[in-house]
Amino acid sequence: MKEQIELLVKLQEEDREADRLKWQIRQGPERIRVLGKELQTIEEDIEADERRIQDLKKSQRQYEADIEDGLAHTRKSRGRLMNIKNNREYRALLKEIEETKKENTAKEDMILSCLEELEGLNEELETKGKSLIAMQDRIKSEETTINKEVARFQEELSDMEKSRKNLIQTIDSRLLAKYKQIKARSGGIAIALVYNATCSECHLSIPPQMYNELQKQDTLKLCPHCQRILYWKKAEAAA
Ligand SMILES: [Zn+2]
Incomplete structure (x- = not known):
């Protein structure tokens, strides 16, 4: 994932x-x-x-x-x-x-x-x-x-x-379809980087439980506020 x-x-x-x-x-x-x-x-x-x-x-x-x-x-x-x-x-x-x-x-x-x-x-x-x-x-x-x-x-x-x-x-077709669907309804931005447990697109906090799961990077998580695909990167978090 x-x-x-x-x-x-x-x-x-x-x-x-x-x-x-x-x-x-x-x-x-x-x-x-x-x-x-x-x-x-x-x-x-x-x-x-x-x-x-x-x-x-x-x-x-x-x-x-x-x-x-x-x-x-x-x-x-x-x-x-x-x-x-x-x-x-x-x-x-x-x-x-x-x-x-x-x-x-x-x-x-x-x-x-x-x-x-x-x-x-x-x-x-x-x-x-x-x-x-x-x-x-x-x-x-x-x-x-x-x-x-x-x-x-x-x-x-x-x-x-x-x-x-x-x-x-190289992208899974179901994931691609989801990306396109979210992109269409979210002003062209389907993916939100998570920084300091905050969604970089809607600027709202990600609940702690979800934030922990997100860091495992093994399942697809959507922002509970703006419904964009969340993306967490170790280097970004450390930066
Ligand atoms: Zn969001």
């Missing part, structure tokens, strides 16, 4: 290591997905800037066209001024010319503020473009690292599975 339990302890170690490797392998694509998301954020930011630049250029063209219209209108009005005899009409037309002039000045100011914003955006875009390229390079190299790591974990796992198969063949 002692040897059989020791084989189970070894099996448990391998199972835990295999679970750890499987978890690492699953993390690979997730880590790559997170990196892709970071890249996407910068790309979307750049796209938003580019859209804003297009909008600003469109506004600028519109203001320029409006100013041209205003100037043409003013020229026409000035021509009409010569032929007006009525004082009231003359003043009204002068006022209208003055209004158009004011509107054009306002539009010139708008063009200036468009140009100012465009200049800022172009500078920002240049910086963002550089950091995009840097990030693309970084992600490429991180992806390579992650893929290499995952490949290494997969290799380790397949070695582990081979050794596990061999190990399982």
